[in-house]
Amino acid sequence: MIPVYLDNNATTRTDPSVVEAMLPFFVEQFGNASSMHAFGAEVGTALGKARKQLQALLGAEFDHEIVYTSGGTEADNAAILSALETQTGRDEIITSAVEHPAILSLVAHLEKTRGITVHTIGVDARGRLDIEAYRKALGPKTAIVSIMWANNETGTIFPVEQLAGLAHETGALFHTDAVQAVGKIPIDLSASEIDMLSLSGHKLHGPKGIGALYVRKGVRFRPLIRGGHQERGRRAGTENAPGIIGLGRAAELALEYMSDEQTRVAALRDRLEQGLLQRIGASFVTGDPDNRLPNTANVAFEYIEGEAILLLMNRDGIAASSGSACTSGSLEPSHVLRAMNVPYTAAHGAIRFSFSRENRDADVDHVLEAMPPIIEKLREMSPFWRERDVRTDAFNPTYA
Amino acid sequence: MWEYTDKVKDYFFNPKNSGILEDASGVGDVGALSCGDALRLMIKVDEPTQTITDAKFQTFGCGSAIASSSALTELIIGKTIDEALELTNQDIADFLGGLPPEKMHCSVMGYEALHAAVANFRGETWVDDHEEGALICKCFGIDEGMIERTIRGNDLTSIEEITNYTKAGGGCSTCAESLEAVLERVNGEMVAEGTLAPEMAFSLTSYVRPVKKGKIVNLDEKKTPLTTLQKIRLIEETIEAIRPSLQRDGGDCELIDVDGNRVMVKLTGACVGCHLSSATIEGVQAKLVEAVGMPLIVIPVTQMH
Numbered sequence: 001m002i003p004v005y006l007d008n009n010a011t012t013r014t015d016p017s018v019v020e021a022m023l024p025f026f027v028e029q030f031g032n033a034s035s036m037h038a039f040g041a042e043v044g045t046a047l048g049k050a051r052k053q054l055q056a057l058l059g060a061e062f063d064h065e066i067v068y069t070s071g072g073t074e075a076d077n078a079a080i081l082s083a084l085e086t087q088t089g090r091d092e093i094i095t096s097a098v099e100h101p102a103i104l105s106l107v108a109h110l111e112k113t114r115g116i117t118v119h120t121i122g123v124d125a126r127g128r129l130d131i132e133a134y135r136k137a138l139g140p141k142t143a144i145v146s147i148m149w150a151n152n153e154t155g156t157i158f159p160v161e162q163l164a165g166l167a168h169e170t171g172a173l174f175h176t177d178a179v180q181a182v183g184k185i186p187i188d189l190s191a192s193e194i195d196m197l198s199l200s201g202h203k204l205h206g207p208k209g210i211g212a213l214y215v216r217k218g219v220r221f222r223p224l225i226r227g228g229h230q231e232r233g234r235r236a237g238t239e240n241a242p243g244i245i246g247l248g249r250a251a252e253l254a255l256e257y258m259s260d261e262q263t264r265v266a267a268l269r270d271r272l273e274q275g276l277l278q279r280i281g282a283s284f285v286t287g288d289p290d291n292r293l294p295n296t297a298n299v300a301f302e303y304i305e306g307e308a309i310l311l312l313m314n315r316d317g318i319a320a321s322s323g324s325a326c327t328s329g330s331l332e333p334s335h336v337l338r339a340m341n342v343p344y345t346a347a348h349g350a351i352r353f354s355f356s357r358e359n360r361d362a363d364v365d366h367v368l369e370a371m372p373p374i375i376e377k378l379r380e381m382s383p384f385w386r387e388r389d390v391r392t393d394a395f396n397p398t399y400a
Numbered sequence: 401m402w403e404y405t406d407k408v409k410d411y412f413f414n415p416k417n418s419g420i421l422e423d424a425s426g427v428g429d430v431g432a433l434s435c436g437d438a439l440r441l442m443i444k445v446d447e448p449t450q451t452i453t454d455a456k457f458q459t460f461g462c463g464s465a466i467a468s469s470s471a472l473t474e475l476i477i478g479k480t481i482d483e484a485l486e487l488t489n490q491d492i493a494d495f496l497g498g499l500p501p502e503k504m505h506c507s508v509m510g511y512e513a514l515h516a517a518v519a520n521f522r523g524e525t526w527v528d529d530h531e532e533g534a535l536i537c538k539c540f541g542i543d544e545g546m547i548e549r550t551i552r553g554n555d556l557t558s559i560e561e562i563t564n565y566t567k568a569g570g571g572c573s574t575c576a577e578s579l580e581a582v583l584e585r586v587n588g589e590m591v592a593e594g595t596l597a598p599e600m601a602f603s604l605t606s607y608v609r610p611v612k613k614g615k616i617v618n619l620d621e622k623k624t625p626l627t628t629l630q631k632i633r634l635i636e637e638t639i640e641a642i643r644p645s646l647q648r649d650g651g652d653c654e655l656i657d658v659d660g661n662r663v664m665v666k667l668t669g670a671c672v673g674c675h676l677s678s679a680t681i682e683g684v685q686a687k688l689v690e691a692v693g694m695p696l697i698v699i700p701v702t703q704m705h
Binding site for chain 1: 409412413415418419429433434436437438439440457458459460461462463465466539570571
C-alpha cells in the first residue's frame with residue numbers, strides 16, 4: 001500500500017533539493033555570518049542569496065523587508081506586539097473569528113493582561129469576512145488589523161488588499177498571517193498595501209523551525225527578541241543559516257511550481273471533492289468555493305465523528321486531518337467551522353484534505369475508493385444515522 | 401496522535417456487538433451530537449434470572465468512544481443486572497488496557513449508558529445528569545452530581561483530571577471556579593471519610609501539592625541486553641529458588657551448563673525416572689524465561705562432565 005499524504009496544510013515534505021541545499025551549512029560552511037573571517041563570509045554570501053530567493057516569491061521591493069523568525073507563530077507575535085508599541089495612543093486590535101491560534105491566543109492574552117480591546121470579526125456560512133462589521137470596528141484607536149490571507153481549515157481566501165486599504169484609511173497597520181497562502185497563490189507585495197506578513201518554511205516544502213515576517217519599508221518596528229544586531233536589529237540571535245538557505249531554495253521551487261499548483265493541483269482537489277460528494281450522501285464542502293486555495297478541500301460527513309474517520313483512513317494509508325474536537329485535545333469542535341455555523345451534525349465529521357505538488361492522480365483514485373466503505377462503516381454504528389431520514393436534496397453540496 | 405493500546409485499536413477496528421438489538425428490554429441514550437459523542441446501549445434481559453443475555457451499541461464518536469462502547473457490551477453480557485451495575489468506568493478502561501487521560505470520559509459515557517439502560521428496563525426514570533444539583537459546565541451540560549460521582553469513583557484531585565474524565569471545563573472554561581469549589585468540597589469529604597490522603601486533597605489555599613507519580617520507564621533497562629555473566633547468575637538464582645519445592649518431593653535440580661539460549665540441567669533424586677519429569681523441565685523453563693526475559697531451552701542431561 002502506497003501511503004497517500006493529503007495533510008499538506010499541516011506540514012509538507014521537505015523537498016530533497018532543499019535538504020541538499022542546506023547540508024553544506026552544518027559541517028562544512030558552519031561559520032557565524034557575523035564573524036570577521038572566511039568561515040563567516042561564505043555563509044553571509046549564501047544568506048544573501050537565500051534572502052533574494054524569498055524576496056522573489058513575495059514580490060517584495062527590498063530584500064531587507066524580510067525578517068527571519070523561528071516560524072509563523074513567532075512572526076505573528078512579533079507583528080502584533082510591535083504594532084502595539086509603535087502605534088502610540090492606539091490600543092485596539094481587529095482580527096477575525098477564524099484566525100490561527102497563533103493570533104487568537106495572543107490577542108486574548110493581551111486583552112486580559114494589557115487591557116487591549118479586541119474586535120473579532122465574524123464570518124458567514126462560507127467563511128467570508130463580514131466586511132460591514134469590519135468597517136464599523138475600524139477607528140482612530142485601532143493599532144493593528146490582523147486578518148489571515150487564507151484559512152488553514154477551509155482554504156477560504158480573504159480580500160486582504162481591500163482590508164488593508166480600509167485599515168490605512170483610519171491609520172491602522174495591516175498584518176496578514178499568510179502561512180497558508182505563501183507558495184500556493186501568487187503574491188506581489190511591491191504592489192500591495194499590506195504592512196506586515198507572516199510565513200512559515202515548512203508549509204512550502206521548506207524546513208521546520210524557520211519562517212519570516214515581511215515588514216514593509218517605512219513601517220516602524222520594535223523587535224520581539226532583543227540581544228543582537230542580526231536582521232538589522234529586528235530579530236536578535238545567530239542566523240539559522242541552514243534554515244534560511246533551505247527556505248530560500250523552497251521559495252525558488254514554489255515560484256517554479258506556482259502554475260502547477262494553480263492548475264494540476266487544483267484539478268486533483270476538484271476531482272477528489274466532486275468524487276466524494278457523488279459517492280457519499282449527506283456530505284458537503286465547507287468554505288468558499290469561489291475564493292479559496294487551490295490545494296484545500298474540507299468535506300463534512302454528517303452524523304459521524306472525525307477522529308474515527310481519520311483512524312480508519314490511516315489504516316488505509318491515507319493521511320488527512322479533521323476539525324473534530326477529539327483529534328486536537330480540545331473538546332470543542334473546530335472554532336473555524338463553528339464560526340461558520342456549520343451544524344454540529346457535520347462539524348464533528350469534517351475532514352480536511354490538503355494537497356501539494358507532490359500528489360498524483362493515483363492518490364485521488366485511492367481515496368475515492370477507500371472513503372465510501374469507511375463512512376458507511378461508521379454511519380452503521382452511529383445512533384444518529386437513519387438513511388431513510390436523509391432527504392438527498394437537503395444535502396446538496398454548496399459546491400458542485 | 402493518541403497512543404491507543406492494541407486492545408483499543410482492535411475494539412475500534414473490529415467492534416463487537418455494534419448495531420441495533422431488536423426487541424431490547426432496555427435502552428440507554430447518553431451524550432449528544434453537539435458534545436461530539438453519544439452512545440445508545442441496548443440490552444436484553446432474561447426476566448427470571450435478571451441476567452443480561454445480549455447487548456448491542458450504537459456510537460457517534462471517536463475511536464476510544466467506539467472501543468469503550470464495545471468493551472462495555474462485552475463486560476456486561478452474561479452478568480446479572482446487579483453484577484453489571486457494580487462495574488465502574490475504570491473497569492471499562494482497564495478492560496481495554498487503559499485509555500489516554502484525555503479520553504477517560506469515553507469510559508464514563510459507557511458507565512452512564514449502562515445505568516440509563518438498566519433504569520429504562522426497570523421502568524424507572526434515569527436520574528439524568530442535568531437534574532442532579534447545579535449545572536456546572538454549560539458547554540457540555542455536566543452537573544454537580546456527575547462531577548462528584550466521577551471525583552469519588554476515580555480519586556480525582558485536579559481540575560485537569562475532571563476535564564479528562566467528564567469533559568466539564570473543556571469548552572469555554574468559565575466554570576473553572578465552580579469546578580474548583582466542587583473539587584475542594586468533595587476532596588475534603590473524602591479526607592474526612594478516610595478515602596483520600598489529606599496531602600493529596602485539592603485545596604484552593606495550597607498551591608503546592610505532591611505530584612501523583614507516573615510509571616517511570618527505564619529505557620536503558622529495557623534495551624541493554626544482559627551480559628553472559630548476568631544471565632548465568634540470573635539462571636542460577638532462579639534455579640536455587642525452585643530447588644526447595646523439588647526437594648520437598650524428594651527430587652532436586654542442578655545447573656550444569658549454559659550455552660547461548662540452551663540451559664543444561666541435571667534432575668536428581670526422585671525426579672529421575674519420574675514420568676512427570678518432562679512437566680518439571682517445562683516448569684523450570686517457564687520460570688527461567690520469565691526471570692531472564694529471553695527465550696531459553698532447558699535440556700535435561702544425565703552425566704556430569
